Amino acid sequence: MITYSDYTAIIDADGTKHTFEEGVQTDKARQRYEHIQKELDDGYLEEQIHDVATTGTHLDTELSEQHQALIDDLIDGVSDGAGRSLAGLAVVQLTIKSIAPDQNIRLHKGSQRSDHFGWKEGISFRTIDSTHIAPALREYDLLYVNKDGVMMTRSLAENYPYSQVYKASLRGPRDAWGTLVEAIERSDSSLAPEPALRYLLLALVNRGSYAQEISQDLLDAVENLRNKGTSPDQIFDVIQRHIRQSPHSDRVLKIALHALYQVLEDNDHLSGVSPTGGTLQPPEFTPLPDADIDGHNPAITVTHPSDASHIHTAWDVNTGRLDMAAKLDQLEGLLQAHPEIQRLGVIVENGPSVDPAIDDRLATIEDQHNVEICITTFDDLCKELLEELVSAGVDYSQWLIAYAETLIHRRRNRAPLNEPTREWVEILTDVIEDEF
Template sequence: MSNTDEDPEPHIRVYPDRHEIYKGGTIIEQHSTASRSDEAKQRSDDIKDSFDDGYLVEKFELVRESGTEHIPERIQNREEFEQLQSHIDQIVDGMSANRGRALAAHTVLLLAIKSLEPNQSIRLHKSSIWKEGLPMRGIDSDYISPELSDRDLVHVNRDGVMMTRTLAENLPYGAAYPANIKGPQSSWAGVIEILEERDDGELAEAALEYMILVLYNRGDKANELNEDAISKTENLISDGLSEKDVRQLIREHINNSDHAARLLEISLHSLYQPLQEADILDGRLKSLTQMRSADRKHGNVGDIEVVAPDDEFHVKEAIDGKYGHGLNLGELRDLGSKLRSHPETESVIFVTSVERDLSSDVKEAINRLETNFNVNIDVRSLGKHSQAVLKQYDDAGIRPDSWLTSYVETLTHRRRDIAPIDEPTIDWVDTLIEVLEERTS
């Protein structure tokens, strides 16, 4: 048998005893159609046992609580994981009223299978055809589609998404799969190709958790809430909001939400976004770091950074949020370590949710840092800092409600290019809607 083929496009060649998958004119996989192996039967039993023991339910609960923070950094930094994230984003964003939902639910199925049994091919979706096949239709109808529907993540047929002909062709899944599936099929195929090339359960599990997070943030229920929040914001703005109203709404939302410290960071980044859009910042606003501990992981001086346009390591202004407490000596020691790595830093502003006087020890430590690193350090409450930045809005002819717009659009994932959030946002948005409704009642 030759291992090459004249056709460079991905395709499948069917023989009485096997299916061959070609890519770039070269055979990459061969799958026997002999009687099902004992190993395949055991893998199938193990997968079902794991689902019966609550594997997927536990994943839903874990991600709902903490997002993807627990995914090892070595996995998050892998190129394959970044590619999977991009494919998953496109799959979820491709969901609409009449297309893409089955594809999204099916992707959850494939990721869960591969994370549980890395040696199980997720191309082989029928146990009656392939020696190493798996009865995916039953697994989907028993464990995947009902859970997704019950949690309002993806509204699909509770009997499973593999009832459709396009997902039931007797051919292996992947880039060469010939059926025309509604939705971002190329991204779905991309997920399969990456996972089949690696057979890496840890990578698949990380991708599964990311997919669940994206569905919590941008799935069916989340989209309803996101659109409601944006609509209510637009209505409030059309009725007229003063600068004081804007500051009060954002402060109230932060104080009434869980993980308020992270929301303080998001509000500060949102505060600077309109200045960036108007091109009046003295530098460039860096994208919002995705993790609450991102300054340590990425070597940032502050939660929010304005950097030189041609040098992201030249920090012109670093803004660090402190929720529930004032500035202490430990945080200034941390700043000293950061400034040793970034001595070019020009200005650091600590923004606190509470207004408190600085102790004499803190003032002395600030003076030493300013002298040693030739840096300006300021400590302000959120109220005073937002007033100072909103004064720049006024000078530039930007309406103060632009801050509220950028804040809400960030929380509803409309600004992922500049402010991606890889944490569960659905509770934040739900609380935001309550705050907005109280304002109009």
């Protein structure tokens, strides 16, 4: 970055030079500013927050894994003492860019008065923040910031364009924030602002200020229950009741099964294979979120340790009424695409079929594909796996720990949930506290 008497220049690593002139705000910048204010007055940000905060199936995102990781680094760098201003500033910048893509989010000051500093193409971030962004973040308990906004932080108000070489001293995840700014403003950027904003808001819903509080409440409740003394049946009952009381219980059931497999892996009870597949890093569990394997969508896959593309075991979770004939068609398709599968399980709500025709077809598929097919209930499968852990002397309450830590995003390296989990966390805390 080079500063001159009336403009600032930022030079990219490839030598590309960007110049930002100081002076009275241009008419185009003023029009962009008025458009942004109108959209925010009409509730743009609140609608985005409400949308991502409503529990549903996992949030589809257009962001690359690289950009998701960048925003994760930004949020994970927030602590009680540092990082909140940078996270809040990122919300300001992505909101502005989502509403007005032509507005450069490096230029945080703009004025129509010649005696006030500003960039000709800049706008007042401070006004936008104090009027709209900070109130929304505080109202929805996403981030504890100054009521007048993060732009009241002196280090964010220096007369330099925002960049990786911004001259002021910043505390917190500065590298992640600076890299995000560069990713947004690159001329060849593939980062779409609105999906990035939605992912950032979801991260704050799940891991922001209030989320950290309720997450600690859940961990305290789990520890109190374990200290009180539990049985395998009680742990199972707590998780089962939580599933039944939660919205989108079919999704929560898959998360619970995933957490149990995490414990099996941690205690070497997967017979030499590791649960994986989908979007996570092998040899970890997938899919969470749900993955599409050649047009098929099992809830948990277990792959061979030597080749993560080869599935050893696949569990297909089903809730509600099931057309078993249609399900068998799907399973045959999966087996044709992955002939290496050795065990294929179908979890149903009401137990195995007693239809002789279905049983005969199951036997035929097993013979043709040299595979074991197991049809069971979630209750029976989990109790079987729990019994295996208990027989080996493993602390069965690890399941509840893994389940809780997955829901509060403490295990994102193994199970990154791309949906809001706050309501699930609060319900689990209540279920556990009912045990006292």
